[in-house]
Amino acid sequence: MAEPFVVQPRPRRDPDPAAPGDRGDPAAPAGQLGALTPYLADPGVTDLFVNGATGLFVDRGDGPRPDPAWRASEREVRELATALIARGGRHIDDATPCVDVRLQDGVRVHAVLPPVATSGTALSIRIPRLRGADLDALCRGGSFGDDARRWLVQIVRERENLLVTGAAGTGKTTLLGALLAHAPAHERIVTIEDVAELRIAHPHHVSLEARQANLEGAGAIDLARLVRESLRMRPDRIVVGECRGEEVRELLTALNTGHDGGAGTLHASGLAEVPARLEALGALAGMDDHAVARQVCSAIGYVLHLERSPDGSRRLASVGRFTDTGGRLGIEPVAPWREAA
Missing domain, CATH: 3.30.450.370 (Beta-Lactamase)
Known part of the structure; x- marks a missing residue:
């Protein structure tokens, strides 16, 4: 024994x-x-x-x-x-x-x-x-201010496509779930993740999870296939929990073909590094830099970058918009809630 x-x-x-x-x-x-x-x-x-x-x-x-x-x-x-x-x-x-x-x-x-x-x-x-944390709770916890909270609700309701970025443990999944809770109740949200983590307080949320191969090496279903399958489910919003490979091509294609209000998360240690990360993922999907720049600028409205402080607090550190400079993907920081004020 x-x-x-x-x-x-x-x-x-x-x-x-x-x-x-x-x-x-x-x-x-x-x-x-x-x-x-x-x-x-x-x-x-x-x-x-x-x-x-x-x-x-x-x-x-x-x-x-x-x-x-x-x-x-x-x-x-x-x-x-x-x-x-x-x-x-x-x-x-x-x-x-x-x-x-x-x-x-x-x-x-x-x-x-x-x-x-x-x-x-x-x-x-x-x-x-932070199970089930909403934007109000994140605001009270210091992740962002009241002006930023109101702006975040606004862009979700206006169906902007979003990319949430940050290093591991910065709260990307938590923020994304809190944002999607503000989607209209009549919309159908399909989320696609390697391991299902998103918790969304929404009445019509369908979660898809990737599957590894069985002992015989068969039966694997990856994120790229799940993105393609989701297009047949008549989604109003498509969300990829974490873009880490060739599924970025399917996500960008979906967001460029009328599926507004979608979102994804991406590992990046700084806002300035996001374009390079997307170019690297695009290369895995057979996309050159020019194709990545055109697709991303057309598909993604805002980048929300999160950081974690040494004391463990998490905050919305910066917001960016993508630019296409000579066929290469770039990004510029913006503060739209301050500009609106």
């Missing part, structure tokens, strides 16, 4: 040995994240990282910090990864060593097995703490 996890999560500051589920209670039942479940009770935790037997790192908004109380062997971490991926409806093994899944309440788990992860099984867990 396999030995149980040798895991000692950090105790609460005021532990209550009699309280069920307390971090100091070794008999606490395993929950959604197994031995990591107690960290869900800490509202400050946004990310958990397990690096094989090396240790656990916890991010409470100020960057990952090691937890000296964590103890687990490589075998135990691998078993935890296998269980979590299975709970998300997928499988991970030597033939499929890198898998990403979404669990209940939007918790996202990414796992990589050795030898791809050279230091042992690597687990990266994203815990969404």
Whole structure:
């Protein structure tokens, strides 16, 4: 019989040995994240990282910090990864060593097995703490001001096509979900994601999720195909949760053929880097720089760029509009809510 996890999560500051589920209670039942479940009770935790037997790192908004109380062997971490991926409806093994899944309440788990992860099984867990956050809540939290909030509502209702950019953990998905909640109730929103994370307070939201290949290597459905399938579903708005490959071609084509009010997200560390990122993705789809510039300038109305401060706060740092300069894609910063005032 396999030995149980040798895991000692950090105790609460005021532990209550009699309280069920307390971090100091070794008999606490395993929950959604197994031995990591107690960290869900800490509202400050946004990310958990397990690096094989090396240790656990916890991010409470100020960057990952090691937890000296964590103890687990490589075998135990691998078993935890296998269980979590299975709970998300997928499988991970030597033939499929890198898998990403979404669990209940939007918790996202990414796992990589050795030898791809050279230091042992690597687990990266994203815990969404702003479930169902709306624009008012984001405004109160300091993400943007009242003028910007009113402008954001306006461009959604005017069916502007939007691209939300930022580095990992800046709140791109949260902002996009809050924006789409302001789409008219009679519109049909189809969202396409590698792992379904978008939560939209809207009565007509259809979510499509990519699928990895089965054990025989068949049955995979990628984002590019899902974008094409969505066009047959009579959507009013098409949203791609994260453009990271050739699906950018299908998205731009859809947004240029009457599907206004669509949106997508893109990883970029700064507003000025967005054009280069799109050119790189366009190249993967067989598009040259001139084609990317023409398609993007025609398809995307505004770029909303987010940043995360060292203290963990997230904000709308800048807004941009694309330009076509001699056949090359460029971008210029704008502040439309200030200009309107």
